[in-house]
Amino acid sequence: MSVPESSTSTLPGKKNLSEVVLAWYDQSARDLPWRVRGQGTGRASTNEIYRIWLAEIMLQQTTVKAVIPYFEKFVTRWPTIRKLAAASEFEIVTAWAGLGYYARARNLHACARIVVDRYDGRFPDTRSELLQLPGIGHYTAAAIAAIGFQRCETVVDGNVERVMARLHKVTEPFPQARRTIRRLARTHTTAHRPGDYAQALMDLGATICRPRKPACPVCPCQDMCGAWASGLQHELPMPKRAGRRPTREGLVYVGRRRDGAWLLERRPRKGLLGGTLGWPGSEWVIGDPQHSPPCEGRWRTVEGVVRHDFTHFRLHLVVLVAELPNSVRPNAGRFVAPEAFDCRELPSLMRKVAEHARSDPCWLTTAGRSADRSEAAKPASTCGA
Numbered sequence: 001m002s003v004p005e006s007s008t009s010t011l012p013g014k015k016n017l018s019e020v021v022l023a024w025y026d027q028s029a030r031d032l033p034w035r036v037r038g039q040g041t042g043r044a045s046t047n048e049i050y051r052i053w054l055a056e057i058m059l060q061q062t063t064v065k066a067v068i069p070y071f072e073k074f075v076t077r078w079p080t081i082r083k084l085a086a087a088s089e090f091e092i093v094t095a096w097a098g099l100g101y102y103a104r105a106r107n108l109h110a111c112a113r114i115v116v117d118r119y120d121g122r123f124p125d126t127r128s129e130l131l132q133l134p135g136i137g138h139y140t141a142a143a144i145a146a147i148g149f150q151r152c153e154t155v156v157d158g159n160v161e162r163v164m165a166r167l168h169k170v171t172e173p174f175p176q177a178r179r180t181i182r183r184l185a186r187t188h189t190t191a192h193r194p195g196d197y198a199q200a201l202m203d204l205g206a207t208i209c210r211p212r213k214p215a216c217p218v219c220p221c222q223d224m225c226g227a228w229a230s231g232l233q234h235e236l237p238m239p240k241r242a243g244r245r246p247t248r249e250g251l252v253y254v255g256r257r258r259d260g261a262w263l264l265e266r267r268p269r270k271g272l273l274g275g276t277l278g279w280p281g282s283e284w285v286i287g288d289p290q291h292s293p294p295c296e297g298r299w300r301t302v303e304g305v306v307r308h309d310f311t312h313f314r315l316h317l318v319v320l321v322a323e324l325p326n327s328v329r330p331n332a333g334r335f336v337a338p339e340a341f342d343c344r345e346l347p348s349l350m351r352k353v354a355e356h357a358r359s360d361p362c363w364l365t366t367a368g369r370s371a372d373r374s375e376a377a378k379p380a381s382t383c384g385a
């Protein structure tokens with residue numbers, strides 16, 4: 001493959017791929033909190049589809065391990081789509097803090113409201129209708145249609161791409177290989193238990209045909225696998241040539257008033273970390289960021305930088321800290337009393353900044369002095385920046 005020796009999608013072996021992976025799945029499926037088991041060819045219930053959708057949105061760009069606690073938190077707090085739609089966007093973005101890619105949280109809320117208002121709380125059951133909803137792209141629409149509604153859709157995530165690339169020995173590098181892999185994946189899609197088949201392939205990719213160290217000796221597809229037959233299982237799929245991500249620089253200001261209140265700001269709804277709570281700061285730019293403190297004060301630079309990777313760039317943030325007089329008037333953000341602020345509501349980048357500020361010995365000394373002067377100046381129990 002490229003599409004290798006021949007352009008056929010037929011794999012060696014007596015059985016077809018879906019039969020093999022479904023038999024394996026019946027014995028070895030992962031136990032995941034959003035999973036609907038034993039549905040065979042039936043549609044999932046309205047509430048099961050709500051959970052499938054919620055999980056699929058959370059799983060975009062995020063690992064299963066990271067998603068599980070957030071999923072549990074969301075379904076406990078908002079057990080139905082109607083309850084989620086009735087919440088405010090602020091509540092949802094705040095509960096999402098730490099999961100990243102915050103546009104997903106805003107789209108989740110917008111989607112819930114549309115499903116309740118336009119579809120009486122039931123998701124539409126075709127891929128094309130699902131695609132009209134906020135936050136639902138081609139992969140997610142296919143996954144919900146197959147898993148929730150037993151539609152015969154081809155569901156291709158990163159796990160499935162890897163399994164297909166290896167089974168069919170696709171030697172074309174990414175991203176060009178994607179088109180070939182999707183075409184090959186379509187040839188295996190089955191109308192028999194399409195939801196289970198989609199999940200079976202994902203589970204196979206996650207637990208057996210892993211990115212590193214694929215467990216070929218115990219793989220149910222071993223006798224039909226082109227990569228295994230050629231000893232290429234560790235080389236495939238072919239990675240794309242590494243491109244260098246640019247590095248952006250920024251300044252961020254961690255300020256605390258003498259009465260213990262923290263200076264925080266909510267980021268604009270659009271853009272990176274949109275709608276989340278954080279410390280005020282400069283633009284993130286290539287080159288030198290502009291020093292623009294949110295208020296007057298004796299801002300002091302903490303040694304070192306906070307590093308954070310976004311998909312398209314790396315970020316280096318220089319952290320400045322200051323203890324501020326109670327009379328100060330900020331030109332950005334607002335002061336939040338320590339008892340009204342929980343550091344866990346911050347996205348992970350802003351938590352890293354808090355942690356970095358706390359590493360500054362002078363900052364801790366200053367905080368200690370302020371605490372001596374006023375009982376109210378105690379640092380927030382959940383954020384000791």
Ligand code: SF4
Pocket residue numbers: 163166167208209210214215216217219220221222225226227228233
């Ligand atoms: S035999 Fe190995 S490379 Fe092939 S599908 Fe199974 S785990 Fe993946």
